[in-house]
Amino acid sequence: MSLAVLKSRALAGMAAPPVNVEVHLANGLPGWTIVGLPDTEVREAKDRVRAALQNSGFDIPPRRITINLAPADLPKESGRFDLPIALGILAASHQIRGDTLARYEFAGELSLSGELRPIRGALAMAFAMVCAGSSESASQTDLQDRAFILPLANADEAALVDAAEILPARTLLEVCAHFANAPDAPKLVRHVGPPLAQAVYYPDFADVKGQQHAKRALEVAAAGAHSCLLVGPPGAGKSMLAARLPGLLPLMSDAEALESAAVQSLAGGFSPQRWRQRPFRSPHHTTSGVALVGGGSVPRPGEVSLAHHGVLFLDELPEFDRRVLEVLREPLESGQITISRAAHQADFPARFQLIAAMNPCPCGWLGHASGKCRCLETAVLRYQSRISGPLLDRIDIQLPVAALGPESMGAGADGEPSSVIAVRVAQARAVQVARQGWPNSHLDPRDIDRYCAPDDAGGRLLHATARHLHWSARAYHRVLKVARTVADLAGSEHVAATHVAEAIGYRRALQGD
Structure with a gap:
């Protein structure tokens, strides 16, 4: 033959x-x-x-x-x-x-x-x-x-x-x-992989001094898989807070771990030692659109897919090319990315949690107690407008992070360790999965009406705020989803006015909000 x-x-x-x-x-x-x-x-x-x-x-x-x-x-x-x-x-x-x-x-x-x-x-x-x-x-x-x-x-x-x-x-x-004919020829033996490490190390929240409001906001973000934007001057701890978010997230299921590992394998970067470790991707602000969402003549996964079931951290958000940031709109909504070429198309999962950080103005010191900022109001607005309204609308939590004073920096650690916060997050996430099958951030409009309806006082507060701040329907729904997560952390079956008020407070980071 x-x-x-x-x-x-x-x-x-x-x-x-x-x-x-x-x-x-x-x-x-x-x-x-x-x-x-x-x-x-x-x-x-x-x-x-x-x-x-x-x-x-x-x-x-x-x-x-x-x-x-x-x-x-x-x-x-x-x-x-x-x-x-x-x-x-x-x-x-x-x-x-x-x-x-x-x-x-x-x-x-x-x-x-x-x-x-x-x-x-x-x-x-x-x-x-x-x-x-x-x-x-x-x-x-x-x-x-x-x-x-x-x-x-x-x-x-x-x-x-x-x-x-x-x-x-x-x-x-x-x-x-x-495949040799000789009966004594050595044969290949079925491979049994090494024991997979279950203990995963992440940086601890106990290392962060002060910033109790930001820590609480990230706890809410972790519990409901919400996207988050941190706005504050240089050295306020935005990057430090973001790097510790994966330690708050629930353990990956077998299906999630396998799916995440498969994406890493496609990029040639998977290691069995990272099994069940949630990805934390932090691309530089010079990253291209193709590198962020994937592509090439033979499509390969980009950063949004490599962060699947993990965290995508975009530091210095306004420094990214605006056209690059706009490609995040679809995966933030759908949880997947489709790359089309003339000959074929490829689908990659992209169910990531976006955490972004930025300075409030070009010099970075707007609102700082030192009064060092000399930026004109038009320059501040121009800087903040580098992030388009449609993209900003898709970010659930938008939080100002104030600079720490010398007293806080010289004091000892005053926060809870990640392990303690992670227990509350896991309990809230388990409630969400039992109630609707997925985290609150993934609820569609029909599910929001069913699971996130506030009480009368909460509804009046939300309507008045939305009317005063001219929120879009998307922003209105995202505040409701955050309020539902706050209620889950509190162990409440119903969304009360206090939960709505806290959710509203998490959407006031930039000028005009």
Whole structure:
């Protein structure tokens, strides 16, 4: 037989569609041809594979080699197809057994010496293989025996998918030995991942001196998964407060941890040591729109997706390009991002909690007790208007953070540790999940009418404030959701006037509010 067919997978957003690697040896002038919409990295595979085969002691068949990556309309990228291409050539030339290849899937980049190098997206590929096992189109026998052969460096990551049979290898020779005819040839062994650490360290709120009002606001934000904007002079502690928010959030569920790890895997940055650790992403203000939401000729996840089920912290918010900030509107509402290209589109999850920080004016000292600010009112308004009204409308909590005096800075720590606050947050979040199935920030208008309706006094206070401040319908609803979270923290079934008043107080950070 001069034809071999092996299974692998491509990456398309969060999906990992199957790819058949077909290798055919034909008579004619020796040469290599790779078809099936390969990109530059895939086309260069012939040079890597040729050197890897030669340095591993195998013969290169002096025939015309055609490699087809099917389906032909699915773009193929990266070096993950090196291993199945090399094995296909060996099977088609009868240097290894080809009759047992059907039950395996393969992925791995080859070095010139034949070593297997790590790849991106191993977790997504393993998860897709297991999900394919539940499809009705595959035979039951094929599903029960399916195994995934990949580089050893990706084994711990792929083994997070419990149902997947992961067979790691260091070199091409180890993979070939697994398919050798000799009964005493060493076989690849199913990989069992290391014990995953459950204890996760985050900076502690007890380190923050003073700022009791800001700490309370972040507790409310954590309890209801609300977005938050902190406005204050330099050195007030805005960044310090934001960095400690992940320590207040409830522990990630297995599904959340796996989904977050899969996104990290697509970017090539996942480590099993970070299992169940909520992401904290803090991109610089020079970040481009593509880097923030994802993109590229072959779409990859951006910062909003890498912060999935975690925190996205944007410091110096007005210094970001306005067009970059505007791309946050859709994921803040929908929790996902769709990147469309001419040939295809990719969907990435983006259910992050936005925490932003900014100075109140260009010099930063507006409202400071020192009176150092000399900014004109027009300059202040121009600076604050760098954040558009529609984006600001989508931020639930907008809070001024005052500078600390020398007395507070010289005093000892006066706040609760994160572990104590996290208990209250977890209890409030559990109430929300039991009541409606998700945090309060995700409520739609119909759910707001059902779960967030205030009492008569609270309703009158909210209506009067909304009329006086000319709130939009979105701002009105977001204050109601924050009030519902305040009530949950207080253990109240109903939203009272005190809860509404506290929620209103969390929306007064900028001039004109």
